[in-house]
Amino acid sequence: MRKRYAMAVDTARCVGCSACVIACKTENALPSGGFRDWIAEETRGAFPALSMEIRSERCNQCSRPSCVSACPTGASHVADGGVVGVTRAKCTGCKACVASCPYGARYVHPEGFVDKCTFCLHRVREGKLPACVETCPTRALTFGDLADPASRVAELTRSRRVKVLQPGSGNEPNVFFLT
């Protein structure tokens, strides 16, 4: 069975502490101003009838990634478990992928190439969890293989109410938000 790495983000557990952002920045030695994940806060209603949703967001590792289609050199590619990776040596910094991403998941590295979340594939290959998942103090993040029905992420997306971002984009994202 081919692996399909995915993430479930529990919006009820997330408190927006940004520990995932810091962990990612440290683990992947990201440059100043570059982020592979971030916190989105959405407020609905008006005082006193208010509700807020907090989401830890990152690349959705889409099953039909528009960025991989847009890339003119094949630098953007689909790696193990459906993760979208960028081969730095082949990236010309043309930014077509940045324009084609409906999630704003990519940024231009000061060295001129484009960078993005890899689900910490270098850690996953060693049997570890992505840095953001490991660090999350409220256990709002769950990483795993969606193709394995027994995995925690498959279980959560089956049993809980789930939404994805920009479902109309045609990208078939693999980051699921539990509401």
Place this chain on the structure above:
Amino acid sequence: MSGAVEFVKGSARLVVSGGRAYKAWVAALLALVAIGGIAYVHQVRTGLIATNMRDQVSWAFYIGNFTFLVGVAAAAVLLVIPAYVYQWKPIKEVVVLGELLAISALTMCLLFILVDMGRPDRFLHIMPLLGTPNWPRSLLAWDALVLNTYLLLNAALVLYLLFKTYRGEHYDRRIFLPLVLLSIPVSISTHTVTAFLYNGMAARPYWNASILAPRFIASAFCSGPAVMIILFQILRRTNRFPIKDEAIWKIAELMSYAMFLNLFLLGAELFKEYYSATEHLRYTQYFWGGLDGHRALVPYAWLSLTCSVAAFVLFLIPRTRRNYVTLNLGCLLIWAGVYIEKGMGLIIPGFTPDTLGEIYEYTPTATEWAIAAGVFGVGFLVFTALVKIAVPILVGTFRAPERVAAPGPSSAGIPAQ
């Protein structure tokens, strides 16, 4: 290819010699190139952070200029069609000058792409054969292919035609005609593929309209010929170049139809956006009326519309079309209108607000202005040099040494018997 060395030497002599006005013009262009070169060295040293492009607006001024110039390149050759249909006498001259304009516009296009890249040293990865282009999926890989094909095609055609004329030989219609006919669909496809590059991005609703490619072609038919009209007038004055008034007026008339089509398509787009008023309206709103107090582009939007409408009226009314003052004013207005519309007006609202809903107001930095000026300097320099070589060949004053003694053709457009 006997005489090729003489040809190159003679061409070089033509380029370096000229009157006062010519030398001043070339000096001004060289100054622009120098300014652009210095600014580009600065950008290479510091990286793209020297521009005001950020993650929210990741394509901006450079790509806007690129898009506009693809239109100029495409439309220059499209003049071949009316030249054939209306049987203008100097058809060969119109073809050659159109192709020279296309070559210089394409040079600028490729330079604008290069200066926009984060890693320009790796551009070969996109090139056919030399790199690993992502075909057939990536529209940018297609764009690189069609732009380079179009450039090579034009260069080959012009070189063949000019060298033959220089040697006093007749061009072979079996080679010339198929290439000219091929250059027409290729010119349309360059602009269509460029439109599809934006059009295909579902992530950017402002571009994701099926009307985009037709609008590109319509607006290209306005901006490209505007340069040609001005060039024809200069050449008529400085050389024996038999371009009739009627031909120029006809081009202006065709431009007014193209502008009408362009304005109609713009209206169709605005109607759809404002009447249905979905969440996708925000990008259009940002351009035409501003969004949450961000109004950087609004004056340009209305300036562009005003220029375009004014040029349309000037070209539509026969009296103003035939008056060279209002005709040239119209050319400037149409150039300005399309430059804003197909440049910043197309690219920036596509990214504002960005996919996360943030508004980052982009305006070019001094470095971006300087680099863009440098690229235009290179383009006009290429165009000036090419025209300087081509025109004497076409009018018969620059020809192979062995032909100088023999009586040459008296003027362009009349084939030597």
